[in-house]
Amino acid sequence: xxxxxxxxxxxxxxxxxxxxxxxxxxxxxxxxxxxxxxxxxxxxxxxxxxxxxxxxxxxxxxxxxxxxxxxxxxxxxxxxxxxxxxxxxxxxxxxxxxxxxxxxxxxxxx
Amino acid sequence: xxxxxxxxxxxxxxxxxxxxxxxxxxxxxxxxxxxxxxxxxxxxxxxxxxxxxxxxxxxxxxxxxxxxxxxxxxxxxxxxxxxxxxxxxxxxxxxxxxxxxxxxxxxxxxxxxxxxxxxxxxxxxxxxxxxxxxxxxxxxxxxxxxxxxxxxxxxxxxxxxxxxxxxxxxxxxxxxxxxxxxxxxxxxxxxxxxxxxxxxxxxxxxxxxxxxxxxxxxxxxxxxxxxxxxxxxxxxxxxxxxxxxxxxxxxxxxxxxxxxxxxxxxxxxxxxxxxxxxxxxxxxxxxxxxxxxxxxxxxxxxxxxxxxxxxxxxxxxxxxxxxxxxxxxxxxxxxxxxxxxxxxxxxxxxxxxxxxxxxxxxxxxxxxxxxxxxxxxxxxxxxxxxxxxxxxxxxxxxxxxxxxxxxxxxxxxxxxxxxxxxxxxxxxxxxxxxxxxxxxxxxxxxxxxxxxxxxxxxxxxxxxxxxxxxxxxxxxxxxxxxxxxxxxxxxxxxxxxxxxxxxxxxxxxxxxxxxxxxxxxxxxxxxxxxxxxxxxxxxxxxxxxxxxxxxxxxxxxxxxxxxxxxxxxxxxxxxxxxxxxxxxxxxxxxxxxxxxxxxxxxxxxxxxxxxxxxxxxxxxxxxxxxxxxxxxxxxxxxxxxxxxxxxxxxxxxxxxxxxxxxxxxxxxxxxxxxxxxxxxxxxxxxxxxxxxxxxxxxxxxxxxxxxxxxxxxxxxxxxxxxxxxxxxxxxxxxxxxxxxxxxxxxxxxxxxxxxxxxxxxxxxxxxxxxxxxxxxxxxxxxxxxxxxxxxxxxxxxxxxxxxxxxxxxxxxxxxxxxxxxxxxxxxxxxxxxxxxxxxxxxxxxxxxxxxxxxxxxxxxxxxxxxxxxxxxxxxxxxxxxxxx
Numbered sequence: 001x002x003x004x005x006x007x008x009x010x011x012x013x014x015x016x017x018x019x020x021x022x023x024x025x026x027x028x029x030x031x032x033x034x035x036x037x038x039x040x041x042x043x044x045x046x047x048x049x050x051x052x053x054x055x056x057x058x059x060x061x062x063x064x065x066x067x068x069x070x071x072x073x074x075x076x077x078x079x080x081x082x083x084x085x086x087x088x089x090x091x092x093x094x095x096x097x098x099x100x101x102x103x104x105x106x107x108x109x110x
Numbered sequence: 111x112x113x114x115x116x117x118x119x120x121x122x123x124x125x126x127x128x129x130x131x132x133x134x135x136x137x138x139x140x141x142x143x144x145x146x147x148x149x150x151x152x153x154x155x156x157x158x159x160x161x162x163x164x165x166x167x168x169x170x171x172x173x174x175x176x177x178x179x180x181x182x183x184x185x186x187x188x189x190x191x192x193x194x195x196x197x198x199x200x201x202x203x204x205x206x207x208x209x210x211x212x213x214x215x216x217x218x219x220x221x222x223x224x225x226x227x228x229x230x231x232x233x234x235x236x237x238x239x240x241x242x243x244x245x246x247x248x249x250x251x252x253x254x255x256x257x258x259x260x261x262x263x264x265x266x267x268x269x270x271x272x273x274x275x276x277x278x279x280x281x282x283x284x285x286x287x288x289x290x291x292x293x294x295x296x297x298x299x300x301x302x303x304x305x306x307x308x309x310x311x312x313x314x315x316x317x318x319x320x321x322x323x324x325x326x327x328x329x330x331x332x333x334x335x336x337x338x339x340x341x342x343x344x345x346x347x348x349x350x351x352x353x354x355x356x357x358x359x360x361x362x363x364x365x366x367x368x369x370x371x372x373x374x375x376x377x378x379x380x381x382x383x384x385x386x387x388x389x390x391x392x393x394x395x396x397x398x399x400x401x402x403x404x405x406x407x408x409x410x411x412x413x414x415x416x417x418x419x420x421x422x423x424x425x426x427x428x429x430x431x432x433x434x435x436x437x438x439x440x441x442x443x444x445x446x447x448x449x450x451x452x453x454x455x456x457x458x459x460x461x462x463x464x465x466x467x468x469x470x471x472x473x474x475x476x477x478x479x480x481x482x483x484x485x486x487x488x489x490x491x492x493x494x495x496x497x498x499x500x501x502x503x504x505x506x507x508x509x510x511x512x513x514x515x516x517x518x519x520x521x522x523x524x525x526x527x528x529x530x531x532x533x534x535x536x537x538x539x540x541x542x543x544x545x546x547x548x549x550x551x552x553x554x555x556x557x558x559x560x561x562x563x564x565x566x567x568x569x570x571x572x573x574x575x576x577x578x579x580x581x582x583x584x585x586x587x588x589x590x591x592x593x594x595x596x597x598x599x600x601x602x603x604x605x606x607x608x609x610x611x612x613x614x615x616x617x618x619x620x621x622x623x624x625x626x627x628x629x630x631x632x633x634x635x636x637x638x639x640x641x642x643x644x645x646x647x648x649x650x651x652x653x654x655x656x657x658x659x660x661x662x663x664x665x666x667x668x669x670x671x672x673x674x675x676x677x678x679x680x681x682x683x684x685x686x687x688x689x690x691x692x693x694x695x696x697x698x699x700x701x702x703x704x705x706x707x708x709x710x711x712x713x714x715x716x717x718x719x720x721x722x723x724x725x726x727x728x729x730x731x732x733x734x735x736x737x738x739x740x741x742x743x744x745x746x747x748x749x750x751x752x753x754x755x756x757x758x759x760x761x762x763x764x765x766x767x768x769x770x771x772x773x774x775x776x777x778x779x780x781x782x783x784x785x786x787x788x789x790x791x792x793x794x795x796x797x798x799x800x801x802x803x804x805x806x807x808x809x810x811x812x813x814x815x816x817x818x819x820x821x822x823x824x825x826x827x828x829x830x831x832x833x834x835x836x837x838x839x840x841x842x843x844x845x846x847x848x849x850x851x852x853x854x855x856x857x858x859x860x861x862x863x864x865x866x867x868x869x870x871x872x873x874x875x876x877x878x879x880x881x882x883x884x885x886x887x888x889x890x891x892x893x894x895x896x897x898x899x900x901x902x903x904x905x906x907x908x909x910x911x912x913x914x915x916x917x918x919x920x921x922x923x924x925x926x927x928x929x930x931x932x933x934x935x936x937x938x939x940x941x942x943x944x945x946x947x948x949x950x951x952x953x954x955x956x957x958x959x960x961x962x963x964x965x966x967x968x969x970x971x972x973x974x975x976x977x978x979x980x981x982x983x984x985x986x987x988x989x990x991x992x993x994x
Contacts, residue, residue, distance in 0.1 A: 024138040025145070041138040042167025045131035071141070074134045 004089040010035065011047055012086045015057060015078050023073040048076055056082030115157050119164060126168035135167050190506035197478060203885040204471045208514030210878060211467025212554050213522045218456045220547055225539045226439045230365065232305045236399040238408065239440040240271065246429040253645065255382045255390035264415055267408035268397035272299035275393030276372055277642045278847040280840055281337060282350040287833060288840035290847040291333065293374025303398040304368060311345035311360030318377040327356040330373035331364040352845035367537035369394065384647030387426050391645045396437060408434050438538055464554065468561040470882050473595050475507055475562055477889035479570035486570060500567040507563025511555035519543050519551055596926060599886035603930020603968060604937065606879040610964045611938030613872035627690035627794025629727050631855035635828035636688055637835060638850045639665055639818040641843060661843055663813030668842040670722065673822055673835065680823030683726035685719040688821045689794035691857050693717055693805065700759065701769040701783065711773045712759045715795035715803060718810040724790055734766045734788030737809040746809060748787040755804040756789055765789055821854050828853045884975035890923045891979035899986055907988035919983045920976050927972040931965045
């Protein structure tokens, strides 16, 4: 399984966090709240579409869950291959960054 | 929720967001918008976020989109480029037209954007200018020292408010050399609210503001480098500014020149208790919006406070309205009128000019298409869709437009670089091309391509294929040069004649300069001596005023004495206005010649001059006597006039002893009479109309002129004397600033500047209109030749004479040319015959002859444009024409 990019990891962690409520708006807000990064709705769906084609996530369209007809929500679920890819990608980052954070912090503070 | 803005955004989303996920993305956009509103965001902010999300989503989803553009874009671009190169004349004309049109379309917004860029400090957009607006007099209260006290106590919308005043100050080096530097006296909050730490040392602080504290100064980076050689140990050293020696406590970083282009910052030590309300030093107040406060909220608070103050202090505040505006917008924004309305109007006007340019290019594109109808019909017959062909013609126009935008931007950048160095712009502003300008230019290029390309393309493809093929087989274009296009050609010819007529009336006014101004202006150094004035504390106004007058008088007298004593330098000519500069214009009546009702009397120029003025300029009296100190001791009623005055106002009569008086605008004649005591030659009182520079000189005593303008004869390279002059003036009065020191022939004459700008503008407009009318005629002729190739072939085969063939081809174009010239000449004649002789700017002598010459010239250019297509027509070989 190939490693995942940073943006894909952000999305997948959000999907994991949100559970049954993982749909576009919720994922976007989760990323914005936790990382301060503003991402477009289109880029989220593009990335999820790509990952769905690779079997990392699956989706189901859930009609009018908030009581508003005509606004279907597409909810995503993290599948086992996706979970493995996410675990491996994140572990790789952890492995390479191990013990370096204090040094990084000092450098960043000048 | 269903506002117009939202509906437009949703429609944009339908167009731009593509692909299988588009419905989900659009649903998300709506839901995020609702959530934004629910969490208290303003409608405007929510719309802005919607748009940002929408555009970013459109980019992200683009790769999923089905091909909305027909395939083979690269091929179309290559074909288009080839077609453009094949007809270079049309291409160059189109590029020049759009290359001017696109920058023109961008101009108003670009200028405003350049001037109102946020201050280059942290959160620069939150720095506001705050002032009290006097509604009764429609002006800002310029003495705000008392307002500041009230506002600091009451306003919660601003975390800091600062006050300051700018002026020119003499920086005097140890060897006595003086340089005028723009600087500001500022309160300590200025540095706090701008959040810019100094490069060296410290900024001014509260302790510096106290009366009696040491005299200190903070320098700009440039001043530190240029005057103090960038000495790193400058902090703690002293520098003489005016009469005061100040300790340098800090140096600000490069590029910081707040409030406009200032290089010195000194403590603001004025106490409101010293002044009555509405008095005190003139100056400005700036503030930083408090955290989380919007401009609208600050304005609401200011409004409420204005109402409270108006109720409490009826006498002074009834008409006052505190206002706040982003700092950099203050110089360009209207205060008491709908914001942005004028800008919108001007923007629409300039975009209309661009649309006109596009329509012209449209004709050229149509002309191109005319030569290709056969090709278009065959492609259609072979199955190419209309969309495909329209797309290809559009791509061609797009190439043209993008190329033109590039040419326009490069030209714009060159002009901007000149403007930036020539005009003293505020330090945050630059007219240079920015990323936003490039983006806007590209957007306008696409729009221009759509206007100039799609309409002709639809016209070229909207025909019955069979009919087109038939006509094409006949050797005819199958297209019509429509009525609208013909009207446009005629209109362009008329406008070209009109512009040339108008422009020609401006030209003589500037050419007249060769007459000179009566003295060798390039031998004289012109300078303007200014003594900074500070509003005196209450009760001391009389003493301050007397002292100030004394200083001006001394400066006036001493400049004459000290400078005149310099070796190799002539005497000093002091006057309100020197030869070749703009003299004020007034109206007079001559005694015994009452002014008729409705007439405004004789227009004359006037100047107030020192008694030694004419001697210093080496002028001898043509008649009568020169001024003497006796004229100052008398009632000052003796005046000297010039020879133009005698010739035009007195019709050559004996002038000495004649009396004149001034008329006010309303025709009131209650002013005193002045007696003519002498006549002097022409001394450049009206540089634009030297023959009409009737002028009157009044004697003036030292102390009555401020600033003290003077000229001194130096000889070759008069500017070399400027540093010595500054040193001498600093000896007379250390605070006195020489604001200008340039050769007299280089002093800016605003009348002349306006006339020259007018001529350059007219020349550009004339060049464009002539180019366009030539291009229009060329296009029309190309049509005719393409349309009638078959017929020409037959006529040639039957032995028709060449002159008849030329007549047949060129008849329509020449007719349009003649009609255009006739209309343009008639309109220009009407306009010029209405201009009074002796007008300031326009000279209309012999306009019928000028118009006749212009008419012939335009006909010649138009005929020339017809030559290449006519020759093409004459080269048609009968056998080939019939065979095709």
